[in-house]
Amino acid sequence: MAAAAQRQTGWWLLILPAFLLMTAFYVAPILQVLAISFTEPQPGLQNYERLFTSESVQRVIGTTLRICLITTALALLLGYALAYRIALAEERVRRWWILAVLVPLWISVLVRAFAWVTLLRRQGLVNQALLETGVIAEPLQLVWNEFGIVVGMVHYMVPYAVLPMLASMREIDPRLLAAARGLGASRFTVFARVFLPLSAPGLIAAGVLVFIFSLGFYITPAILGGGKTLMVAEWIGLQILDLIRWGLGTMMATVLVVAILTTLAIFSRAVDLRRLFGSGA
Numbered sequence: 001m002a003a004a005a006q007r008q009t010g011w012w013l014l015i016l017p018a019f020l021l022m023t024a025f026y027v028a029p030i031l032q033v034l035a036i037s038f039t040e041p042q043p044g045l046q047n048y049e050r051l052f053t054s055e056s057v058q059r060v061i062g063t064t065l066r067i068c069l070i071t072t073a074l075a076l077l078l079g080y081a082l083a084y085r086i087a088l089a090e091e092r093v094r095r096w097w098i099l100a101v102l103v104p105l106w107i108s109v110l111v112r113a114f115a116w117v118t119l120l121r122r123q124g125l126v127n128q129a130l131l132e133t134g135v136i137a138e139p140l141q142l143v144w145n146e147f148g149i150v151v152g153m154v155h156y157m158v159p160y161a162v163l164p165m166l167a168s169m170r171e172i173d174p175r176l177l178a179a180a181r182g183l184g185a186s187r188f189t190v191f192a193r194v195f196l197p198l199s200a201p202g203l204i205a206a207g208v209l210v211f212i213f214s215l216g217f218y219i220t221p222a223i224l225g226g227g228k229t230l231m232v233a234e235w236i237g238l239q240i241l242d243l244i245r246w247g248l249g250t251m252m253a254t255v256l257v258v259a260i261l262t263t264l265a266i267f268s269r270a271v272d273l274r275r276l277f278g279s280g281a
Contacts, residue, residue, distance in 0.1 A: 030257065033250045033253050033254060034250070034254050036246055036247065036250040037247060037250040037251040037253075037254050039247075040246045040247035040250070041247055046247075047247045047248055047250075047251035048251055050248065050251070051251075051255070057248075057252070060230050060231070060232060060235045060252075061232065061255075063146075063229060063230065063231060064215065064231045064232045067146060067149055067150060067153070067214070067221075067229075067231060068211055068214040068215055069211070070150055071150055071153040071154050071157060071210065071214045072157075072207055072210045072211045072214060074150070074154045075153075075154050075157040075158050075160075075161040075206075075210045076161055076203065076206060076207055076210065078154070078158050078161070079158050079159075079161030079162045079165055079206060080161075080165055080199075080203065080206075082097075082101065082158070082162050083161075083162045083165040083166040083169055083202075084169065084195075085097065086098060086101070086162070086166055087166055087169035087170055087172075098166075101158075101159050101162050101163070102159065104155070104156075104158075104159055105159050109156060109219050109220060110219055110223075112152070112155065112156065112220075113152055113219055113220050113223040113224055114223065116143065116148065116151060116152045116155070116224060117143055117148075117223060117224065120142035120143035120148055120151065120224075121142075121143050122139040122140075122141070123139070124142075124143075126142060127139040127140060127142065143224055143226070144224065144225060144226030144228060145225070145226070145228060145229060146225070146229050148224035148225065148226075149220065149221045149224045149225045149229055149231075151224070152220040152221075152223075152224045153214060153217055153220055153221075156217075156220060157210045157213060157214065160206070160209055160210055160213060161206040161207075161209070161210050162206075163206075164202050164205040164206045164209060165199065165202040165203055165205075165206045166202070167202060168198075168199050168201050168202020168203070168205070169195075169199050169202060172195065172198045172199065176194055176198070177190055177194060177195060180193070180194050204267060205267075207267075208263060208264065208267045211263065212260050212263055212264070215232065215233075215256060215259060215260060216232075216233050216256065216260075217231060217233060218231075218233040218234055218237065221233070221234055222234050232252060232255075232256055233256075235252060236249045236252050236253050236256075237249075239252070
């Protein structure tokens with residue numbers, strides 16, 4: 001008993017510095033943000049009442065949810081196809097595919113956003129190619145709108161969708177697929193009846209990850225949206241930094257944190273996220 005108590009005390013001493021840092025630099029600021037949302041400009045719930053009475057607030061929330069859902073759907077579609085290709089590739093080829101997925105993560109989000117501006121602007125490479133091939137008669141407005149934001153966010157989020165789905169797919173025993181084929185199932189049937197259900201936990205985990213990350217996007221919507229399409233993070237920055245409305249800004253920040261925690265709580269019941277990300281292996 002004494003040895004067990006000593007080991008337990010030792011574990012607490014090991015995690016105590018991390019716990020204190022977490023409290024000082026993360027929990028305490030969040031509690032302060034929560035307090036400001038209830039006290040500025042005066043104590044009460046008037047800031048949260050704007051969620052139900054302000055059309056601008058509702059429009060920002062609706063725009064954010066719409067863009068995040070579209071981004072999540074497209075990232076999952078592209079990421080699943082890529083993860084499927086990597087999972088079934090030979091080991092030597094698989095390493096190169098994984099490297100290709102990881103390389104974009106090492107490039108600054110700011111650089112990628114400005115690269116998409118160069119590609120999608122009216123005089124950009126995409127419009128020039130479409131004009132020269134006769135597909136369009138005049139340049140399309142592909143950036144500084146919702147379309148440009150979705151393109152940039154999907155490009156950023158696809159690697160985050162690939163990794164958990166690939167981890168789930170790698171756990172599928174290839175002998176199950178071979179057995180299904182040996183019993184006369186077509187390739188589509190093997191995929192739909194065997195592979196897809198077994199990879200569903202990774203698909204759900206990737207969806208949660210992409211959706212949560214998308215909710216807090218700031219730089220990509222600010223650059224590719226051109227200030228015309230506001231998402232929650234940019235709206236919070238506008239309220240606090242430009243309009244000095246700390247109460248409204250912290251209210252929306254609190255709502256964002258609650259939305260993220262609620263999403264995690266709901267989907268953690270549907271799939272063991274820790275196992276997918278390796279902590280439960």
